[in-house]
Amino acid sequence: MSPVPADSPDGFDQDLVFRVGLVGPSRVGKTSLITALLRDSQRLLQGTPVSLRPFGTPTEKRIAQHRRELDGSLLAGEFTPGALRGTEEPFRFQLLLDSGVRGAGIRLELLDYPGGWLDPATRPHDRDHDWQACQRFLQQCSVLLVPIDAAVLMEPTSAAQLRAVPSILTTPEVGEVVRHWLKERNWRPDEPALLMLCPVKCESYFDDNGGRRDEGEELLSRLRRVYADAIEAVPAEAPNVRVVYAPVDTIGCVEILHAEWTPDPREPSGMAFAAHYGVRWPARQAVKGADDVLIALCRHLVAAQQRVESDSADVHRSAAEQARQYAERDEGFIRNIWYQLNGERARRAHSALVTSHRAGEADARVSALADVVADLARRDPGGRVRQW
């Protein structure tokens, strides 16, 4: 979906809203990923006037609750993902890449919904309408984030367990959503689009964050096998879509102690998976890889900016009219990005505050946001990241 001026929950309706679709089964760790994103952004944005923070009370509460539960688990020395409360109702995470200037931030809106809805078999019949709304949201996103439970990929040790993986990860349903999203993207071939495959809870498979073994290649290999349909659909359905693979240690100080695959007739695969984690001493959270997600998002924003600049140049050419029309038809996203990132929007905001004595400071902050985004976009992704 495109960034659009948001209906702000607190009336702060001037921020650009940048919608990101989340596709994954229940309990895969979507909230954990967002929490990790917030946690890691602090490190990333340290020393800049820009911050990433929950926006709006519901998101703040959700994040706070998740953090409390996680902290409690870590304190107890063990961590079992199933113990975290999964999403029962659709929920829109609102994050604000905040420059400190009202109306000059970039809001990230991520729709979390019950993962079970992906599977028609487990989706309640009375929630079809809600699911359709979710689908519309997903189709309008220019970024689709697919969190994937790394343990489900890496812990199978038998053919039966391997066969259960797609079902547990709802891979076919995820693939279906991706395929629809790609088709939608193909209608906007000039608009940058990003598909992010984010294995989460990757602490046991990398040795760059306190772990003793590096199984990153095996993780990537397995992901490519399990999500082959979705990955291979990209060049076929929407060649302009960039695919980024970014594994994330959502906690950082845990390691799998053991995993269980137990027969469960309630599960479509007939098998339930549960991983039990131990807390790595001295139990300090150390998110890893979330910065790569943020960098990828920033690159996406910059790419959008460059596309707008290109369109702007075309304005001066007689042949550019058509593009302009396209841009306008595109709900103003491209122009909004342009305005947002080149300061125009900030200046407009500034005009409303021109009498304010903080006008100069505001200008600086707005510029800083653009600089930070541009700076993040220029950063090299971490060693775990793959793009294709």
Place this chain on the structure above:
Amino acid sequence: MRSQRGHEPLSRLYHWRVSIGTTAPVPDATANQQAGPPASRPETSDTEARIAAILADRHRLLPGVRAEGARWQAVDEQLTALAVAVEALRTHSTTPAELREALVLPFAQAREGAGEAVRLLRVLEARLARDTVNVGVSGQARVGKSTLLQSVSGLGDDQIPTGQALPVTAVRSRIFHAPDLRRATLRLHSFDTFVTDVVAPYHTELDIVGLPGTPEEFRHWPYPKPDEIGPDDASSPGRPSWVTMLNRLRAMQQSFPTYEHDLTGGERVLPLEELRPWVAYPTNAEEQRPGAVARRYLAVRDVRIDCPFPHAQVRHLGIVDLPGLGEFAARADEHHVGGLQNEVDVVLLVKRPVEGMAYWGDADARALDLIDSARGFVDRRDFVVLVLNTGDTSDALLTALRDHIRGQVNSGVSDQFFQVLECDAADSGDVFARVLTPVLAHLAVRMPAMDADAVAGTRGELRAITQRIATLTDDVTRVLTSVAQSSGSVAEDLDLRSRRLRQDLSGALVGLVGELRAQTRTVGEDQDYTDAVERAYATTRRWITDGLGIGEQAWRDEALRAMTVDRNSSRYAGDELNRVRVEISSCFEEIDVYFTARVQALWDRVAEIIRSSTGALLGEAVGEEALRRFAALLAEASEACPRLRRAVEQLLTVRLDYRSQLHPRVRAELDGLTLQERDPVTGEQRNRVVVEVSPDGAEQLYALVVQMAEQAAYLTKKALLLREGVTPALVLHAAAEQLEDTMIRSGESEREFKRLARSYRDELWPGVFGEIDAANARVAAVARARDALVATISEEQA
């Protein structure tokens, strides 16, 4: 007169191993071109000399004839053996139907021929073996035959009974001229020969079943009385002769006490004066007396009389009283012919022109035919001389008979076919002059030719029989050749079977190796392995979560004590991590149960593959026991099979165990169970576990050690399942492939399979080669019998 073969040296006619010289003066060949009365009668001394020489010549031929007789006796026996061998092959259940059909060969005819050959040679031998020239005297009853014999021999009625009414000669005599002797030698029946030669023919003629086995049985044999049987009685053949026969038999039975004591067998020499009761029928007067009539003649098989002939022209002369033609006795004709063949050189057929019989009638013609049938290969004219007894008859009758004989017998030409002599049988001088002298002279001239005829005729018959047998042996050879071509040899069959055995084993082993190879490529597909690892892991986890082998509280207490002493947690933590590491490895050794089962399963499979292709070689043994037995059998084989044995022994050395094969490969998963680790930030070594020396610290230490142990155990399990899941399959695949390579693909494989097949042929293919051997033995028996027969036959042909 028809032309005749001239006198030829007998040696020319024989191919047998004899060498003879004709010592008899040979008459002018041109003067003796035809048989018949000698053109000029030789002097008596000439006749004597010639006959003596002829007899000597005959004796020189004897060894060859006897050898030939023995050879044909052997042929007869070998033919019988061949027939038995062929029949054994033909009737055996495993003999193919087409072969059975081909083996239906005319053995009966061949054996009949061989028997005939033996018989012919015996006849010839009897002819050549005689020391005398024998003149047989034959004729119907009442023709003066005995009178003629008396005239020749000089004997009287006591020795050669004559009579005017009833037949009187009960036993035929052979009378030999012996200047210095006057004796009779009786050859007596035993009871058995009496029954066989005398009683049995009557039983046969009378259709009486069975024979008496003892004198007592004969004495009481329930012969029917003729008057008890009506003419319509079903048991009566309805012939008058039947009644006559029965009466004679009953007379024998009734008189049995009179001769029973004489049935002693052997010989008895008597003065000639005592001979009559032994050779004459009872007179009519005797027959009419009450009580048992003496019939001692029934105990006599034959009689030889030696006495000086009154007109002895030839020293070596015998006259043989042939059984009376037309006599009413069982097998009379048969006895007559038998006597002719073996006993006499010439037959005088006596005919007497008495009233009512002065013609050549049917009975005479039949008598002549009968004698003719017995002459063998001797010219008819040489063998029979008709003698007309001119005594006590009229000239008219004599003339009538003479003319009738000329017309009926000699087709109107005197002596054309049969020489006719005349004499008064009662006149000794007349008999000598008109019969004996010309006959002996004739023999003196013609006997060499007659002997040559006998030899040549016999040889011709033998040649024909030989040809028949040769044809038969050729047939046998052809059948044997087809058998050999269709079945091949045992060695070829064994060769083929050893190749098939190797191919079968190869196919099965390739299949097994393929299965094991596939298993090496399918991680996680071996549910048994997965289960074994999961069980070992569960055991390990139980040990961990149940308090690291000693219980949580005990552990913590011990930890606190140790830490208190040490004033830190490091040593105890380090020691415990070491212990846990060792214990986890031990727990995973539980997988060995599965490994052992896998190895056993491989042995079972291979053993079954070998068993299924090796017949009864391994007996009831299965699995490891079967393989060990196979290896032992290979070691003990009569022909060495070192590679096959090594292949099996290598398979039996295959071991799969966690400690030696998997533990080294998953040992790294236990590295987490160490006290030291590298700080990811500073890169320096640091203690992973540091707790305060307190109960809380002990609790915390316990939790940490348990967590590390759990993780290590889990990682070990995962590595076993993911990385090492194929290791057992790899080991087993390698073992099976090695077995297959060594057994099947090595350069020595084919040779050693042949050795194995030869060493344990009957165990590998029970019954097969036993039957093949037996079948081949049956065929070989036929071949051997055939070869022996062919060799014996070829002796003559060579």
